[in-house]
Amino acid sequence: MLTSLHIEGNSLLHRLSVRAKLIALVASSIGLFLSGSLAVQAIAFVIAAALYLSVGLSPKEALKRVGFVFLTIFFLAAVNLFYLSVAEVATLTLRLMALVTFAAAVTATTTISAFMDEITILLLPLERLGWLKAADVSLALGLVLRFVPDIFARYQAIREAHRARGLPVRPLTIIGPLIILTLKDADTIAAAIDTRGFRRQ
Amino acid sequence: MDIRFTDCAVRFGERVALQPLTLTLNEKRIGIIGLNGSGKTTFARLINGLVKPSTGSVTVNGLDTVKDDRAVLSEAGFIFQNPQHQLIMPVVAEDIAFGLKNRGLSRDEIDRRMQAALSRFGIEHLARRRVHELSGGETQLVAMASVVVTDPKILILDEPTNQLDLKNRRRVAGAIDDLPEDTVVITHDLALVENVERLLLFHEGRLAFDGNPQGAIHRYHEIAGC
């Protein structure tokens, strides 16, 4: 079962600093959006996929992580085929797939606390302007990463409970209890964050 | 510890979770027992300001839980009924260091304190483990380490041995006994509180007994009808 998005390892991406990875991610997003060339997107996707497969995930697990987003992208592509040429749709699709794959590779090779520390530092200038609290924003982002697997695990548990009781397993019937349980936990988690003194001011 | 409840009551909407209560706690070891829903957690959460009094006030070592809420949080650490929910970071070492962030401590200092907290509970070997993969007993010990690392003076433990087997129950009970901090322990595990200095029994939102463990446990059996 997926218990954490980060996996241990010593691949190239593991050794790069968090900052370098975040900058690379932002730069490649901008670069790929500026380029209309199908070949560039294709090469980017191949590189992203190679990096992603080098981080130490099993192919099955690797596919599972991006599968849902890929399906969404393919759906969009199918719709776009009505309006755009095949080449244009291929460019759009490969661009999104390359970025999602690269982002998944960065996520898999970055610990949440390293990520949070880096975001805090990057946001400090905005904190000085009085726009936001850097530590709070990084905590929010960190918590999303931290609890994605939990929510996923809970979804499966509720689905099993439905099956065991012979109830039809429909996403809509599962989402209700999922949201309620998640909010209940969120309450405790928020209390725990406060008692543990993460937010000092 | 010096915890004072003055005419303190708690309501959730219409529902009265805790009837008005005036009480001072000075002992080092305090226990709380009572049936499910009797108000134990609400009472304990009042101590570190997670629940605010609807009327009256609570002070902890002279700090008011409403006015000085941040200071109270660092004075009184809380170990939750479901320790899984208080482990925020995915790896044990990261999680223990979590409470030390945003304090302007150096990396070395954070590391040193984290190691010290782990070794207090004899769980240095768990440092690199994922919090999801810990057993119940290990989770509880990690949760305790993650709270003591910020040096609270008082520790509140809500049903710390609830989900544990006999062996882990002993292990966690031993760790609680050894805590140098003042403790308030809520439990259904009567063995855990038979030697406390003062045992409070709650029933339907009221303090039904306040005194020695034998008296409180006797009264508890009467209330439970067995």
Ligand SMILES: Nc1ncnc2c1ncn2[C@@H]1O[C@H](COP(=O)(O)OP(=O)(O)O)[C@@H](O)[C@H]1O
């Ligand atoms: N956040 C809340 N909102 C509404 N009711 C609550 C809340 N917390 C506790 N209660 C109610 O207050 C009463 C006491 O609960 P609690 O202190 O959790 O009891 P105990 O810990 O002894 O099982 C219960 O009836 C419970 O349903």
Ligand SMILES: [Mg+2]
């Ligand atoms: Mg309770």
